Amino acid sequence: xxxVTQTPKHLVMGMTNKKSLKCEQHMGHRAMYWxxxxxxxxxxxxxxxxxxxxxINESVPSRFSPECPNSSLLNLHLHALQPEDSAxxxxxxxxxxxxxxxxxxxxxxWLTVV
Amino acid sequence: KNQVEQSPQSLIILEGKNCTLQCNYTVSxxxxxxxxKQDTGRGPVSLTIMTFSENTKSNGRYTATLDADTKQSxxxxxASQLSDSASYICVVSGTYNTNAGKSTFGDGxxxxxxx
Numbered sequence: 001x002x003x004v005t006q007t008p009k010h011l012v013m014g015m016t017n018k019k020s021l022k023c024e025q026h027m028g029h030r031a032m033y034w035x036x037x038x039x040x041x042x043x044x045x046x047x048x049x050x051x052x053x054x055x056i057n058e059s060v061p062s063r064f065s066p067e068c069p070n071s072s073l074l075n076l077h078l079h080a081l082q083p084e085d086s087a088x089x090x091x092x093x094x095x096x097x098x099x100x101x102x103x104x105x106x107x108x109x110w111l112t113v114v
Numbered sequence: 115k116n117q118v119e120q121s122p123q124s125l126i127i128l129e130g131k132n133c134t135l136q137c138n139y140t141v142s143x144x145x146x147x148x149x150x151k152q153d154t155g156r157g158p159v160s161l162t163i164m165t166f167s168e169n170t171k172s173n174g175r176y177t178a179t180l181d182a183d184t185k186q187s188x189x190x191x192x193a194s195q196l197s198d199s200a201s202y203i204c205v206v207s208g209t210y211n212t213n214a215g216k217s218t219f220g221d222g223x224x225x226x227x228x229x
Contacts, residue, residue, distance in 0.1 A: 006157075042203055042219035042220065042221055043158070048216075088155070090158075102160045103148070103160070105150075105157035107156055107157045108155075108156065
């Protein structure tokens with residue numbers, strides 16, 4: 001069982017809606033990530049938070065807004081999305097600063113934009 | 115440019131048979147290489163992680179090898195089971211003291227195990 005929990009598992013939203021994806025981990029990891037994965041493709045990095053600060057933004061459109069309220073929680077706020085944003089959104093965590101750090105993924109949130 | 119190439123793209127084997135998946139990378143400087151298994155519709159699950167000094171690591175029926183000189187890794191699956199059907203993704207990190215930095219993902223190998 002994954003130790004990174006994501007909610008909701010499935011989300012259908014209209015292009016004018018505002019919704020949020022949530023992620024929680026209790027492994028004491030200080031790095032958290034958002035990835036986007038389309039069918040039959042590897043995950044694509046969107047954002048990285050390190051010690052609760054945004055350290056990487058892979059030129060993600062502003063309709064995606066990440067938030068890290070504390071070291072255990074990571075949110076992804078969604079607004080005015082497009083149908084092409086439909087994908088599996090994966091949250092992950094790891095311990096930064098170590099060469100052998102494993103990235104632990106959650107089960108993902110399936111997003112459909114209609 | 116950092117790249118990770120996996121082969122074959124897809125593979126079909128019979129239950130009980132062994133198979134080997136390949137991963138070649140150009141990521142430098144090298145920090146670690148991870149193999150993940152991803153079932154359809156689920157998040158990736160870590161199988162093995164190897165750093166520069168490790169040549170082989172096993173996890174049950176999964177054995178990963180790493181040749182840091184040739185920048186190649188393989189994942190060997192022994193006595194395959196139907197539940198091994200999944201996508202196997204090779205991920206390479208290229209910074210030693212990675213402050214939650216970027217990793218380079220391969221496109222994955224889709225394995226299908228048939229009865």
